[in-house]
Amino acid sequence: MTKQRLRNLKESAAKAFFFTNGILAIVVLLGIFVLLLASAVPAFREIRIKEFLTSAAWDPTSPVKAEYGILSMIASTVLVTVVAVVIAFPIGLGVAAYLSDVAHWRVREIVKPIVEILAGIPSVVVGFLGIVLLGPALAKLFGKTHGLNALNGAILLAVMALPTIISISEDSLNAVPSSYSEASLALGGSRWQTLIRVKIPAALSGIIAAFMLGMGRAIGETMTVLMATGNARAFPHGLLDSVRTMTSNIAIELGEVPYYTTHYYALFAIGLVLFIMTFGVNLVADVVLRKYQEREQ
């Protein structure tokens, strides 16, 4: 074969390989969605969708009447996720700004790896710390008899989402061209003004991505909330109530449910709701990002 033809062949092979992998990601995502949909739809033969989404009582094994309402679980997931992000975002952004703008390079060399290690702690261990350390501390702080509640779960989730938020925010802040900050400082702005008015807005797309990924981590986390939030089925009335998130519920019940019963399909329906919620969050992030980028231009 001529050298030219060999080169062309290699080019084609490489393109084909990358194309294959790209398509694979889409195939897998579509596959998951189709599986969830196929396993969730049979549930609605017996459960009315309105009851499923608006009833706060979930008791499929009740000897009195089987109830399939997931409102309490949706509320629990939202409560725990929102509070976790409210805690993690300012701290995460603050640490990122500190590392990229203020810290001495030696401090940065030490702190950055430590943050990455924080990301590697297994969720089971974090849950265990929630039961053994954070629970009694919260109990004493609020004068309750136990600390297995939504606040406990939210704090643990914030700890788990922090490394993601910090890493990505810091990378985005560092990617802002130094000409921006130099221009701002040259025009008489203080370092604080430069950070708040120039650097952060310039890095906003990355920071929003960090926020979304952190939130995605918090919504989908199962083991930590399973161990530390008390798993009570009641509708949460406050941060100090025991809650049960959608993820914990699926983890608790999927093992015991006989295949192809209404209960089984209902659990997949919960999974579908979770999938749609995460998808929605990502969609909103995408739209916001695009609108902001348009404004930039």
Next chain:
Amino acid sequence: MLYERFKKWIVAAELAMALVFTPILIGQGKKMIQIKGSDTMINLVQILAEEYMGKNPKATPIAVLGGGSGTGITALINGTTDIANHSRDLSPKETNQMWERGVKPRVFAIAVDGLSIIVNEKNPLNQLTMDQVGAIYRGDVKNWQAVGGPAQPISLYGRQSNSGTYAFLQEHVLKNKNYSPDVKEMNGNAQIIEGVAADAAAIGYAGVGYVVDKATGKPMKGLKILNIAKDAKAQGYSPTDKAAVDSGNYPISRALFQSTNGKPGADAAAFLQFILGPEGQKIVEREGFYPIGAKYIEANTKNLK
């Protein structure tokens, strides 16, 4: 150029592979006896399995898993386990499902348990009636004051719906009514005990083998085991009182079961005979539970044939 031509084929090939690989679930492993189910029984059966394998090194290895009685029975119905541990009777729904799937269960009672109601050691109460326990767990009674304790909201700890203990309590103490939605559903007996020991207003339930410290014979650190009376006029008995559990004076006693699909195979049958024999029953007692009585022994022998 070549790439352009074959794009369509690449996509088709990937979709085909995805469709082919997904249903192929290879469920082969080394030949082992699988035992799944009750969290109440898991420690007991694990120790029985270890001692049995120690005495019979050539026997088929035994794997014991948890997941709750519901999980074990489901696994038996689905054919993913050889023996199911369960701490409650089979429900009518489960019996129907077994019928539909052609599963013919043989149930062996291997031990007797006095289901204990535990509170924190700081709680001044020593006794409750069955009705009071039922009312507390149904959520009808929300404060310790209503049953003679301090003015403190009751903090409820329980198991999850896959648990045989949960189902047993619901049937026999809650009289088949719903649990209160405020029960904190913990992931196993051990977590209930930890929770109750740390929470002054707590009430929980667990098998007697879990609440008694085997070394000292006293309740585990931080716990108090309540006496339970059949009604307000009867005498209360403790689940640690062997005579009371045997005679039925302790109102919440139950048998712990192992079930197989049809007549147990040679390996499983040998293990079951070990458990039901004198050595196994001695281990049952050592682990804090009670050995089976005459009426169960007869039924077991019949089922082994």
